[in-house]
Amino acid sequence: MERPHRRQPKGRPCRLAHPRPNLARQRRKVVIRPAAPAARPHLPLRPLWICRTCAAPWPCATARLTLRQEYATDTVALRIYLCTQLHDAAADLHKLHPQNGPDPKALFDRFLAWTPRASL
Numbered sequence: 581m582e583r584p585h586r587r588q589p590k591g592r593p594c595r596l597a598h599p600r601p602n603l604a605r606q607r608r609k610v611v612i613r614p615a616a617p618a619a620r621p622h623l624p625l626r627p628l629w630i631c632r633t634c635a636a637p638w639p640c641a642t643a644r645l646t647l648r649q650e651y652a653t654d655t656v657a658l659r660i661y662l663c664t665q666l667h668d669a670a671a672d673l674h675k676l677h678p679q680n681g682p683d684p685k686a687l688f689d690r691f692l693a694w695t696p697r698a699s700l
């Protein structure tokens with residue numbers, strides 16, 4: 581919708597109700613903002629085996645998503661990697677809690693049961 585055109589009387593210069601400053605003559609302060617912080621990786625904090633970022637048991641949901649993406653074409657490599665992590669986690673957690681160490685089935689579910697069965 582267009583505003584109706586108002587005619588200026590002849591011989592009078594056009595005057596704006598809110599004159600704009602001449603931006604070309606202004607000195608502007610350049611503000612350099614730091615880049616947004618990169619997303620922190622969800623890596624394990626050993627020997628507790630919790631996520632360094634969200635403190636959930638590792639691999640947390642974000643770590644699982646990231647691992648799925650990184651190993652999308654090679655799920656066998658993903659399982660081998662997670663088996664090594666499971667081995668290290670079992671050793672660390674048994675050292676921390678020698679009397680009541682982690683349940684092997686719970687560790688298996690946490691580290692391996694969620695992995696995809698075949699390459700995506």
Ligand SMILES: [Zn+2]
Pocket residue numbers: 622623631632633634635636640641642643
């Ligand atoms: Zn996390």
